[in-house]
Each structure stands twice: as structure tokens, then as C-alpha cells.
Amino acid sequence: MVDLNGQYQSIKEQINSSISNILETSAFINGPEVHAFQKELQEYLGVKHVIPCANGTDALQIAMMGLGLQPGDEVITADFTFAATVEVIALLQLTPILVDVDKDTFNIDISAIEKAITPKTKAIVPVHLFGQCANMDAIMDLAKKHNLFVIEDNAQAIGANYTGENGKKQKAGTIGHVGSTSFFPSKNLGCYGDGGAIFTNDDSLAHTIRGIVNHGMYERYHHDVVGVNSRLDSIQAAVLRTKLPLLDGYCNARREAARKYSKAFKGQPNIVLPITAMNHCDGICDTCDCHVFHQYTLRITNGKRNMLAQHLNDNQIPCGVYYPIPLHKQKAYVDERYNEADFPVTNQLVKEVISLPMHTELDDEQITHITDTVIGFVNS
Ligand SMILES: *Cc1c(COP(=O)(O)O)cnc(C)c1O
Numbered sequence: 377m378v379d380l381n382g383q384y385q386s387i388k389e390q391i392n393s394s395i396s397n398i399l400e401t402s403a404f405i406n407g408p409e410v411h412a413f414q415k416e417l418q419e420y421l422g423v424k425h426v427i428p429c430a431n432g433t434d435a436l437q438i439a440m441m442g443l444g445l446q447p448g449d450e451v452i453t454a455d456f457t458f459a460a461t462v463e464v465i466a467l468l469q470l471t472p473i474l475v476d477v478d479k480d481t482f483n484i485d486i487s488a489i490e491k492a493i494t495p496k497t498k499a500i501v502p503v504h505l506f507g508q509c510a511n512m513d514a515i516m517d518l519a520k521k522h523n524l525f526v527i528e529d530n531a532q533a534i535g536a537n538y539t540g541e542n543g544k545k546q547k548a549g550t551i552g553h554v555g556s557t558s559f560f561p562s563k564n565l566g567c568y569g570d571g572g573a574i575f576t577n578d579d580s581l582a583h584t585i586r587g588i589v590n591h592g593m594y595e596r597y598h599h600d601v602v603g604v605n606s607r608l609d610s611i612q613a614a615v616l617r618t619k620l621p622l623l624d625g626y627c628n629a630r631r632e633a634a635r636k637y638s639k640a641f642k643g644q645p646n647i648v649l650p651i652t653a654m655n656h657c658d659g660i661c662d663t664c665d666c667h668v669f670h671q672y673t674l675r676i677t678n679g680k681r682n683m684l685a686q687h688l689n690d691n692q693i694p695c696g697v698y699y700p701i702p703l704h705k706q707k708a709y710v711d712e713r714y715n716e717a718d719f720p721v722t723n724q725l726v727k728e729v730i731s732l733p734m735h736t737e738l739d740d741e742q743i744t745h746i747t748d749t750v751i752g753f754v755n756s
């Protein structure tokens with residue numbers, strides 16, 4: 377699904393020298409590399425504060441702790457996503473409220489959010505799924521109207537641009553009150569271990585969060601709040617500093633691969649292409665910068681999805697089903713408040729979606745082999 381080694385080979389000398397530099401200086405934690413990466417990421421994202429931490433799940437948890445959310449507060453998030461989002465909500469004893477998604481973009485459905493808001497609602501967590509932003513204009517409007525926080529789970533869309541209704545371009549993850557990301561190796565900006573970060577333009581929230589990631593300390597050995605231990609190590613920061621200047625190129629390579637896939641699949645019966653929300657361009661238009669294709673995900677609408685996955689496996693083509701089970705049906709998160717009739721899209725998507733290999737090193741021959749194999753099977 378991803379070719380991490382191919383990408384490493386293309387930057388091997390820089391990576392190796394930056395890592396051996398850390399080994400020589402022995403500043404393994406909170407060294408100058410971490411600080412430099414933080415500043416460089418702030419500049420890239422155009423955001424005032426980046427707070428690095430240990431992984432993307434911690435980043436979400438710490439963001440919620442920083443906002444002072446209290447047990448019993450309701451937090452609305454998408455039913456169709458990776459479990460980390462709902463997991464931290466539950467861990468903090470907040471009440472997760474899962475809602476349905478949009479079938480074209482796979483992102484949280486605005487009318488479903490609106491329907492789920494109660495006097496107890498305190499926050500919305502849009503997940504920018506598979507590499508493109510949820511409808512942030514509508515989400516920020518709802519948040520303003522109901523006095524809610526917006527926490528963007530940007531683990532899959534770092535580098536994506538969001539052009540607002542007012543024409544202003546902002547980076548995914550920097551639009552809400554706080555954003556989070558993951559640097560897990562297979563993410564679009566991946567390190568060589570675990571890593572994550574929190575973003576905000578709010579000075580006071582940034583200060584609170586800097587203490588929370590470090591055992592609630594604002595002054596050495598004075599613990600003012602209950603915190604956690606969540607750090608990005610210097611070796612990961614060195615890898616990320618090497619890769620950050622390449623991120624836009626990596627995003628372009630993914631978009632280019634997505635365009636080639638979509639050109640091949642366009643017009644095929646029983647195959648629905650991923651749609652880019654901002655201009656509904658099928659991901660084919662050459663100017664689109666709103667989708668960074670963390671995943672390239674098709675819908676197979678003739679009931680053959682599972683057979684296709686098997687067929688691809690038999691032909692040594694990797695594929696993935698993200699995600700096979702709606703969160704509201706996961707054992708850990710079932711709740712009698714949920715009504716199946718409220719999740720028609722998620723319940724359908726889990727049966728139809730299939731993600732194809734997507735990374736920065738895909739070549740034309742691989743893409744043609746993959747598209748021929750998919751088309752040949754689906755319409756056989
Ligand atoms: C990967 C991911 C996370 C978790 O990140 P980790 O670094 O693995 O903890 C959270 N949310 C989404 C949507 C993800 O894809």
C-alpha cells in the first residue's frame with residue numbers, strides 16, 4: 377500500500393546524516409532539532425503555535441484536555457473514521473456522539489451534526505478523511521452559533537489547502553480552535569517511529585497545552601494541572617525536518633497518481649471515483665490542491681467489493697478496506713442512543729469502499745497494472 381523504502385532510498389544520505397548528527401550530540405529529547413522542526417512546521421502551516429507530541433492519538437487527547445472539556449460533555453464526531461478519535465473522547469469520560477458522513481467526500485455530514493447538537497454539546501471533531509478537509513465553513517458557522525469548540529483531526533490531510541467561501545486559503549488543521557496530526561510512518565508526512573503535533577493560533581491554549589504535554593508543569597517540578605508525558609524525540613524531528621521541505625512535492629506525486637487512477641476509472645460502471653469537495657472535479661483537474669490523497673478510495677457499487685479485494689490479493693496487488701465497520705457498531709462504542717436509520721451512508725460505505733496503493737513512488741506501469749486488474753474484475 378505504501379512504499380516507505382522506495383522513498384527512503386531517494387533521501388537516504390540526508391536522512392542518515394541528520395540521524396547520525398543526533399547520535400553525536402546525544403540530545404535525544406527536546407533537543408534543538410525538535411525546536412527547529414516546530415518552528416519550520418509553524419511557518420509551513422501558517423499557524424502561530426505547533427506543539428510536538430508523541431503520536432496523533434495523544435495529540436487529540438491533549439487538545440481536548442487543553443480545552444478543559446469535562447466528563448459528560450458531548451463531543452460530536454464522524455462514524456466513518458479510525459477509532460483513535462472516538463477512543464480519546466471516551467477515555468476522557470466525555471460522551472462521544474457519532475454522526476453520519478457525506479457519501480461523496482466521506483467527511484462528516486453537516487446536517488447530521490446540526491441534528492445532534494444538544495445543550496450538552498461542547499465540541500465538534502471533524503476528521504479530514506483520506507486527505508481532504510471537511511466543510512470547515514459550515515462547521516465553524518455551526519460552532520459559532522452554538523458556542524462550540526472545533527478540534528480538527530488532521531492526521532490524514534497535512535499539506536492540504538482549504539479555500540474558504542471568502543476565498544481565503546488556509547492549511548488543513550489550522551482553521552478550527554485547535555488541530556492535531558500524526559507523523560506515523562505511513563501518513564503523508566511520516567517519521568520513522570511515532571510522532572504527532574497539535575496546532576493552534578490561540579496563545580493561551582498553546583501555553584496550557586505546552587504544560588499538559590510535560591506532566592502539567594509550567595515551572596520545573598511545579599505541577600499545576602494533571603498532564604501527560606508526550607514528547608517527540610529528536611531523531612524523529614530530524615527525519616521530519618528532512619521531509620518537510622519535500623511535503624508539497626509528495627502531495628503532488630500523490631495527486632498525480634490519483635489523477636491517473638481516476639482517468640482510467642472514469643465512466644466505468646459500478647466504480648465510483650473519489651470526489652474532491654471544493655470543486656467536484658473527480659480529482660482529475662490539474663489545479664486542485666484541496667486533496668492530498670492519503671488514501672485513494674473507490675466505491676464498488678455492484679456488491680463485488682470483497683471479491684475484488686480477494687482478486688487483488690491473489691494478483692499481489694495490495695489494497696485496504698478503510699473502514700470495514702462503522703464506529704457505532706464497534707463493541708467498545710455501542711450505545712443504545714444510536715438509531716440505525718441515522719447512519720445510512722456509513723452503513724453503505726463500509727460495504728463498498730476499497731483503497732488502492734497510494735504513495736509517492738507509484739509509476740505508470742504499476743498504475744496501469746492496477747487499473748486494468750480492477751476494471752477487468754469489476755465488470756467481468
Ligand atoms: C493515524 C490516525 C490517528 C492516530 O495517529 P497515531 O499517530 O497512530 O496515534 C488519528 N486519527 C486519524 C484519522 C488517523 O488516521
